[in-house]
Amino acid sequence: MMTNEEAVHGFMDHLKYVQGASDKTILAYGRDLSYLCSFLNTYGICLLEVSEGDARQYVRHLLANKAYSESTVNRMLSSTRSFYSQERKLGLVNTNPFDLISLKKAQNHLPTVLTVQEVVQLLSLPYDDFPSTRNMLLFTLLYDTGCRISEVLSIEEEDIDYDNERIRILGKGKKFRYVFFTKRTRSLLSYYASVKQARFGKTERLFCSDSGKQLPMSTVGSIFARYKVRLGWQKSFTPHVLRHSFATHMLDNGADIRLVQEMLGHASISTTQIYAHVSQQRLTRVYAFCHPHGRKQNE
Numbered sequence: 384m385m386t387n388e389e390a391v392h393g394f395m396d397h398l399k400y401v402q403g404a405s406d407k408t409i410l411a412y413g414r415d416l417s418y419l420c421s422f423l424n425t426y427g428i429c430l431l432e433v434s435e436g437d438a439r440q441y442v443r444h445l446l447a448n449k450a451y452s453e454s455t456v457n458r459m460l461s462s463t464r465s466f467y468s469q470e471r472k473l474g475l476v477n478t479n480p481f482d483l484i485s486l487k488k489a490q491n492h493l494p495t496v497l498t499v500q501e502v503v504q505l506l507s508l509p510y511d512d513f514p515s516t517r518n519m520l521l522f523t524l525l526y527d528t529g530c531r532i533s534e535v536l537s538i539e540e541e542d543i544d545y546d547n548e549r550i551r552i553l554g555k556g557k558k559f560r561y562v563f564f565t566k567r568t569r570s571l572l573s574y575y576a577s578v579k580q581a582r583f584g585k586t587e588r589l590f591c592s593d594s595g596k597q598l599p600m601s602t603v604g605s606i607f608a609r610y611k612v613r614l615g616w617q618k619s620f621t622p623h624v625l626r627h628s629f630a631t632h633m634l635d636n637g638a639d640i641r642l643v644q645e646m647l648g649h650a651s652i653s654t655t656q657i658y659a660h661v662s663q664q665r666l667t668r669v670y671a672f673c674h675p676h677g678r679k680q681n682e
Contacts, residue, residue, distance in 0.1 A: 385431060385475065387420045387423070387424075387429065387430040388420075390430050390431055390470065390475070391413065391416045391417070391420065391430070391466075394412070394416070394466050394469055394470070395409055395412070395413055397469055398412060402556065403556040403557045403558070404555075404556065405555055405556070405557075407533075408555075411458070411462070412462050412465070412466070415458070415459045415462035415463065416462060416463070416466055418459065419441065419459075419463055422441055422444060423437070423441075431470065431475055431476055433467075433480045434480055435478075435480045435483060435484075437480065438463075438480040438481050438484055439484060441463075442456075442460065442484060445459060445460070460481060460484070463481055464479065464481045464482075467479040467480060467481060467482075495618050495619040495620075495624050495627070496624065496627050496628050496631045497618075497620075497624060497625070497628040499632060501614075501616070502526060502628060502632075504614060505522055505610070505614065506519070506522060506523055506526070508610075508613075508614075512578075513578050513579065513582050513593070514593055516571075516574065516575050516578050517575060517579075517590060517591070517598075518606050518610070519571065520568075520571055520572065520575045520590075521535065521590060521603070521606070522610075522625065523564075523567075523568050523571055524538075524550075524564065524568065525622055525625040525626060525629075526625045526628060526629055527562075527563070527564045527565055527568050527629070528550065528552075528562035528563065528564060528629070528646070529562070529626050529629035529630055529633075529643075529646055529647050530552060530562055530626065530648075531554070531555075531622070531623075531626065531648070532600070532603060532622035532623070532626075533600075534552050534553070534554055534648070535590070535622075536588075536590055536597070536598055536600070536603070537552075537553060537588075538550060538552070538588070538589040538590070539587050539588055539589060540576070540585075540586070540587060540588075540589060541587075542589075543572065543589070545569060545572070545573070548563055548564050548565070548566070548568075548569055549561045549562065549563045549564070550562050550563075550564065552648070554648035555648060555650070556650065558648070560645065560646075560648055562646060563646075579591060582595070583595040603622065604621075607620050607621055607622065608620075626647070630643050630647060633646075
């Protein structure tokens with residue numbers, strides 16, 4: 384019989400080499416399965432011999448742990464469901480013990496989105512030295528492209544195609560895609576590149592810290608917190624807020640959701656659906672234009 388460690392290790396290899404999952408995803412799955420193994424070890428249960436009753440007991444254990452939020456419990460159960468689904472395909476288990484367990488559905492809290500006016504306010508801030516120019520380019524690229532912050536921080540100089548105003552991005556699952564930027568951003572990119580080179584010389588990564596090293600995520604968090612105070616905003620302001628604003632504004636202006644899916648780098652259209660909420664103003668406009676009675680009222 385395969386040990387718990389061997390089973391988890393095999394699944395991690397599948398995620399990495401077959402599915403091409405990111406290191407962050409692999410780490411999360413490993414952490415969730417490790418917690419499941421610890422629970423099973425308490426009762427002397429092998430990972431590949433879990434019954435539906437054992438699975439339900441594990442769910443009750445998770446829900447009783449006040450340290451875990453509802454969304455965290457859902458994620459942990461999703462990890463175990465994926466693990467057993469793969470083991471079933473390999474013939475190592477006969478059934479998925481979590482198949483008949485319905486997950487408690489978390490409330491759908493839409494991420495914060497900036498208004499167009501707030502984006503203009505942000506991108507109109509002055510910049511006159513390396514740090515402020517870098518920060519403005521960071522905000523601008525996140526909003527222009529809708530990229531994840533990890534993707535933007537991974538951009539290298541050679542990834543930028545100035546002639547076609549696009550950037551080659553390595554996204555989740557080690558998949559490449561192109562994202563596009565505006566002429567205004569092209570000018571900002573060129574200016575930033577000259578400022579950066581004058582300060583540090585030639586660097587591979589586009590974004591650098593004030594000392595010329597790779598810009599760490601912790602510094603990005605500090606930058607966003609500082610500008611939030613500077614702008615006097617009460618709402619959340621993070622890299623994801625700019626990504627969400629990009630998608631929302633694209634859809635509000637008539638972009639096809641599948642094109643937005645491609646630009647965001649989503650593998651499934653269902654992931655993009657969260658961005659498909661539209662403003663009441665757009666709904667009113669579409670109704671007035673498309674409904675027969677609505678058109679008559681506007682003629």
